Amino acid sequence: MSDPVPEYPIIVEGLVNRFGSFTIHQDLDLKVRRGEIIGVVGGSGTGKSVLMRSIIGLQIPAEGSIEVLGHSITEAEDDEDIDIRSRWGVLFQGGALFSTLTVGENVEVPLKQFYPELSDELRQEIARFKVQLSGLPEEAAYKYPSELSGGMKKRAGLARALALDPELLFLDEPTAGLDPIGAAAFDRLTRELKETLGLTVFLITHDLDTLYEICDRVAVLADKQVIAVGTIPELLATDHPWIQEYFNGPRGRNAKDSQDRVKGMDKLSAGSS
Ligand SMILES: Nc1ncnc2c1ncn2[C@@H]1O[C@H](COP(=O)(O)OP(=O)(O)OP(=O)(O)O)[C@@H](O)[C@H]1O
Secondary structure, three states: OOOOOOOOOEEEEEEEEEEOOEEEEEEEEEEEOOOOEEEEEEOOOOOHHHHHHHHOOOOOOOEEEEEEOOEEOOOOOHHHHHHHHOOEEEEOOOOOOOOOOOHHHHHHHHHHHHOOOOOHHHHHHHHHHHHHHOOOOHHHHHOOHHHOOHHHHHHHHHHHHOOOOOOEEEEEOOOOOOOHHHHHHHHHHHHHHHHHHOOEEEEEOOOHHHHHHHOOEEEEEEOOEEEEEEOHHHHHOOOOHHHHHHHHOHHHHHHHHHHHHHHHHHHHHHHHO
């Protein structure tokens, strides 16, 4: 049995990341709450993906400490490292599916790695279930990534991220490249999965609609740090120029207007029923 999920399943303190003489993060702190969807935003190149890679142990920081599900990532021993990696799922930008494997076989990869004792039959059945959980038709399990649309590839990547029943889900720009309807459907799926599976979700995005629709809080990366974390109204109450420009610029206003319209329609339909 894994330990229970702590109140803050991700704690980053004093993180420093450098590439050569180029400093990406300097004394960056972030605490993610259990059960929330935290949106991570920031200009291009501010180090959102590098932060995610540090949290999941793919990028060794120059300084700082990172704790995930109560375990130190920066000082993990090998065995502990393997145990903890089975408790999160990651959807990388672009899906990162193996092109020579079918969708089902892609989902089987982490199952084979972490549960080699599973029979082929059971492993395949679990993979088919995860494919359906991600909103794909069952037959998608037998297709190759090249036979899927962009939106289906994202869902296939999500199915693989869910393979091990993770407690934490990392999504790197999940709606990038999707049409607005596909993006909204993916957002709904993320929210539903979070609620039904009790996940904590770390979600990097440039998509303002996603932030308004499904994120409980938003962390803003700028000036090599997380300069603010909070709900969108809380962020709007700060006077940081990037935050104001981002949420109050034309795209930010459009996203807010469209969320207000959806809420208004929900109220109307609740009133008429
Ligand atoms: N392995 C690496 N070696 C050298 N530089 C790197 C490496 N990985 C990332 N960088 C640099 O670190 C910076 C932050 O990259 P990162 O991918 O985290 O940005 P991001 O905020 O996710 O950007 P975007 O929104 O464009 O995806 C960039 O300048 C990038 O070129």
